[in-house]
Amino acid sequence: MTRPAQSSTSIEPKLAGHSGHLARLAAFRAEALLREHLPPERSMRDVAVLCVLEGGRLSQAELGTLLSINRTVMTSVIDALEADGLVQRQRDPADRRCYALAVRAAGRSELATLHRAVADVEAALLAGLDPRGRRRLVELLRQVQPTPVSDLPAELADRACFLLDPAAQCLRARSVQMLQEHGLTPRCVRLLLALEAGQPCPQEQLARSLALAAPSIVGDLDEMHTHGLILRERNPADRRAYVLRLSPSGQRYLADAVAVEHAAQRALEHALGRAEVQELNHLLTDLACAPTGNR
Structure with a gap:
């Protein structure tokens, strides 16, 4: 079977x-x-x-x-x-x-x-x-x-x-190296991209969009919240729960990360044609x- x-x-x-x-x-x-x-x-x-x-x-x-x-x-x-x-x-x-x-x-x-x-x-x-x-x-x-x-x-x-x-x-390793050289955390970038596409959304929905268990992203979300990259707001549909969205700082952080990803792609084009x-x-x-x- x-x-x-x-x-x-x-x-x-x-x-x-x-x-x-x-x-x-x-x-x-x-x-x-x-x-x-x-x-x-x-x-x-x-x-x-x-x-x-x-x-x-x-x-x-x-x-x-x-x-x-x-x-x-x-x-x-x-x-x-x-x-x-x-x-x-x-x-x-x-x-x-x-x-x-x-x-x-x-x-x-x-x-x-x-x-x-x-x-x-x-x-x-x-x-x-x-x-x-x-x-x-x-x-x-x-x-x-x-x-x-x-x-x-x-x-x-x-x-x-x-x-x-x-x-x-191999391709990801090149991007990760460039992101880290710019002080960017690859795992945070992945979360921020998913959050941008689905915001505002609960933590459970964000985790599902990444095929991850909700508890596995709690630490990353706490860290990003501490650094002002995301906002936690009351869920209008359930006042006991919160929804997440990007903060202005998070939007700038993500824009910088995408620019680095573009640079990594240009480097690959230079190497392969x-x-x-x-x-x-x-x-x-x-x-x-x-x-x-x-x-």
């Missing part, structure tokens, strides 16, 4: 031309499809690890670098795969103090099944693109990876459903806006 894919997140109008925002939304859709098609205990990260190890033994550090997975997360992934009997840690003959990772026979067998599931995900994800669009999307996504894809197996390097998440993270970025955005928009439903 497959799990239902979740609906796509709507495109934020002020970031509609921003590759990082569009890649993030497309990656959300890819993740929903992966959840639908892969076994509940497996992720694309597991597939990538098994796929790379099928080509030969690597240390955990080498594997993490190749797949842009940090040490803590990689340890968790390998522990789970080892517990399931899919990979094993072996002493590295070149350095007995270290371990190399190898895929077991059970891992190779499961990988064959996972490859078929990933192929189904890829077909569903790219169903709205013609063959040329599919090729171009993969080519362009390869250019915005955190690490070169030349050393990756074709089963990963040719899959948009694998390339989307690291591309989104304006025509290439426009083509990438068009393809990502098609993916992000495609309907997602139950099979």
Whole structure:
């Protein structure tokens, strides 16, 4: 039985031309499809690890670098795969103090099944693109990876459903760095964008618009209120409750943040070429806006 894919997140109008925002939304859709098609205990990260190890033994550090997975997360992934009997840690003959990772026979067998599931995900994800669009999307996504894809197996390097998440993270990291250099907090920017689109709104409504639990944003809202970025006002429909809206300072803060996001997008256009970025955005928009439903 497959799990239902979740609906796509709507495109934020002020970031509609921003590759990082569009890649993030497309990656959300890819993740929903992966959840639908892969076994509940497996992720694309597991597939990538098994796929790379099928080509030969690597240390955990080498594997993490190749797949842009940090040490803590990689340890968790390998522990789970080892517990399931899919990979094993072996002493590295070149350095007995270290371990190399190898895929077991059970891992190779499961990988064959996972490859078929990933192929189904890829077909569903790219169903709205013609063959040329599919090729171009993969080519362009390869250019915005955190690490070169030349050393990756074709089963990963040719899959948009694998390339989307690291591309989104890479693009977002550039924007985050520029925001922080200007003293802006990325999480606050996300909240302020959502609040601007829905104001005045209760905290619960704001959280739902971001697909978050209401308690998870309380600390951020308190901080923004303390710094004068948002206003809390009595809800005319329920005097016991409050609604939120941007303050004048919050509006200026958000305007500054959007200007920085524009600058990050111009930097990407300078690096890749304006025509290439426009083509990438068009393809990502098609993916992000495609309907997602139950099979």
